[in-house]
Amino acid sequence: MPQRTVPVSSRLSDVRYEIRGALSRRARELEAEGRHIVRLNIGNPGLFGFAVPAHVRAEVEANLSRSEAYCHQQGLQAAREAIAAREIARGAQGAHADNVFIGNGVSELIDLTLRALLNTGEEVLLPSPDYPLWSAATVLNGGRARYYPCPASRGHLPDPDEVEALITPRTRALVLINPNNPTGAVYPRELLEALVAVAERHRLLLLSDEIYDGILYDDAKFHPLAPLAGDVPCVTYAGLSKMQRACGYRTGWISVSGSEAKFAEFRAALDLLSALRLCANVPSQWAIVPALTGPDTMSALTAPGGRLFEARRAVIEGVRASEFLEVVAPQGALYAFPQVKPGALPAFDDEAFALDLLETESVLVVPGNGFNIRERNHFRMTLLPQPAEIGDVFARIERCLRRTAERAAPARHVA
Template structure:
């Protein structure tokens, strides 16, 4: 029997060392270990409605159940014809130029389509302008498709909104696309039309593709309204992403879509590349696609959750009140999406390290949160929580957070000890 030789270890791709996804990373693995020891945790790391008792709407469930006998075969690589027709009609109604079923791609969630779109677009070393903070899949998919993410700042002092002037300053000869995440994950910012128009103008000047993650398009609070980018882009190629995971609380169904708008001649090669890559994976999950028409053209079940008395609204209210009451926290109130992104301030922020704090919350207080640096920001004084638990649960979480931060604030400073 031969002994193991370390030189025989299977080498992994070196660029994986540049990829981070702490939402399901080291802290989540430690959480599973603690649960294995019998600990009961409050896990606020993932925007996963089903894990918090939400169900996909009944009319969506019935749309699948009534067609289950038709779900055995592969379908077209871009998706079921009726699903693509429903998506195209939805986008046409809100002003998306050249929205047609032939320009719709259905995928196994938006995540798969993000990867496919960047694989179709990028040559080695080409750049994508990505927001900071970002949803880290955008950075990871850019890196793993041999591109380079270049970050534009969405500063807290500006309500986490992008600065078009700074975006334009980052454009180089290697820039291929601008990523927009609106409403934003992790900050909850909702981008106004004026800023979006300025960013579209930049993309037009430099002939850049717009990649627009709009998965939270109908999750808005306090009268905020959503402005889709494609109608503003006109003939400029724009790829708009949506899906069933968040608005329709059906993450596990893995149904997302991307709509390619703008001048078909300008985006023809890109369309064919997306089609080829979709064909290589055969097709997306078929059963969930039968729910798309009802999701987009049936009853609105998300708005009541986001209005006063609705579950998401009340949990968001609990978050805002908890941060206002704490001497250790400051919050830009989320205008949309499913998250809050608090900042640690004051004495508790002395020497603060977000990852160390997240581990402390897990080990000492049985709460799993996501460090702010997981979202590709240079500062270490933020963390993300999801708004999906009931309001009393979130209030309890922030009582525990305040307890830990108070101990930090009361501890002697390191300089005083020295």
């Protein structure tokens, strides 16, 4: 009698997460064979020698004995008050500790907020390229992702008119990722104000992913969305993973702001869903107060001479020296999103290139189409390695691209 397989949800057929997908699995196989793989696929600071600030770690260690019971479903009171105080200081209307929810990283909270919001078939406006968890969480919660383009030709910034043209009666929310992953774009105030106006006209919930809010280069300026939104309901996402280099702590939070009368029902839904999972990881919540009230440990890394600044410089110089590549210089976050120059490699395929680069040069990047763009000419790489290592990576990338060009040359000649 044939063995019956266990069926899976049909929703998974539309879910991709190439950051930890097939290429990453192949990289693990190569590592098991003894190869050293330069992993540029994920923004995980601890794997590149970055450490959680000592004053943040010390608070976690000091409170371990107080972390053995469940806490309130929304999180530790002192932590929520510190988060609310920051939002109030920024000018967010309606910010309050009662409107803060702490989760096991922003990833959990993206899923939780979309579960609270969406009915089957309702739509969420997402940037293209996006961080693919947003698309996955939309689909897995019964929604439909609709993408507004953020092309390199516009510095990876959206056009508010294009965003508004996508809105239908079933559209529920507008997602912004600022500073942006994967492109490093940082949104100007005027653009954010225009997007708020779109949301207000169409009664959309604003969902603002600001996990990289303090990681900025050159003269880039970050503008939090909640103060600009006024009484328009807005959910702001932030956490410890990037600013405090504490990915393994799995501590993120959301702050709901705007008119409380408008978001009261949504807030109650968040409270119910938070209670169902009991609470977030308690020990790492003690890190929130020192993280938000202690010294700035990021600016030195992103200023000239700082490790992230110099890594970014190495990426820009590597692209500039390339025969095949160009890039919009990232203004924030931990990534660059290079693309093949128009016409340089007409048959270029980002997935085939990424696999070739891994197999022949032991470098792992993420193909651009993994971030829900139609073009097949981009790839994402993190800025976390040492600057000297990035220089070596671009030598490997250029070798791979040159081989790609050489393989394509006979076909062009025949044509």
